[in-house]
Amino acid sequence: MSATRIDGKAFAARLRERVGEHALEFASLAGRKPGLAVVLVGEDPASQVYVGSKGKATVAANMESFEHRLPAETSEADLLALVERLNNDQAVDGILVQLPLPVHLDEQSIIASISPDKDVDGFHVINAGRLSVGQSGFVPCTPLGCMMLLTDRLGDLSGLEAVVIGRSNIVGKPMAQLLVDANATVTIAHSRTKDLPAVVKRADIVVAAVGRPEMIRKAWLKDGATVIDVGINRLPPEPGKEKGKLVGDVAFEEASEVASAITPVPGGVGPMTIAVLLRNTLVAAYRNAGFDAPEGL
């Protein structure tokens, strides 16, 4: 048997299209476009690429992009002052401070300074709390994107066994919460889990978010499992090549022999993150302007 590839790239493109249409509707209602502010401190090359892509995707979805690129030596007081200005700016619906920040800046304090109603990353403790008690807020983009792919593929998740590997605040914990809310039976596995292969073997749904290249093997998977691979790992380059291959946390080729469906890396979960960020920004715009957010996003 060969698993269906879950095409996150195509799903994300359709979501971005819908968000773009709703953004035009919002503009005609509110008299302005939804706005996303992205703050980048320092010159980390990967972060510069991400921020550039976010800006382009924002404009392509008929929204306003506000980019703030600050020098690496920016003080915490200056960064907090910028966030405060963005919190009070009516044209800004969503604020994203690109992580990681330079080490002299305290990420928790900066995230805490973002208005929870503009926290489209869903990283603020208020939004983590809202998710855990079932109030509407903002859910981190990557797990929400995984959930969209899962429900698109499986429909009702009630009673299914789900194993989330990884317990980060950004992926593992919110992912587990979303799965519980969808009535799955959820296990969170991590580096101290005993006999991880046996735990994964129970799972109808596996979400891998550990950051270890091709750790999850075919023999660990239950026949017919649905596998969502959040990992993006670069292998060491082969001789004569400049860059190594990108692989997930799951050994894709062999896992495809037992899974019923699996996300590839790249082209699976990755493209969903920006699409969901745009979705969250649109929802923030509707809410901040006092309207109900459109259904079905």
Ligand code: GUN
């Ligand atoms: N760095 C890498 N991914 C992300 C993300 O989704 N949000 C933020 N704020 N920083 C990141």
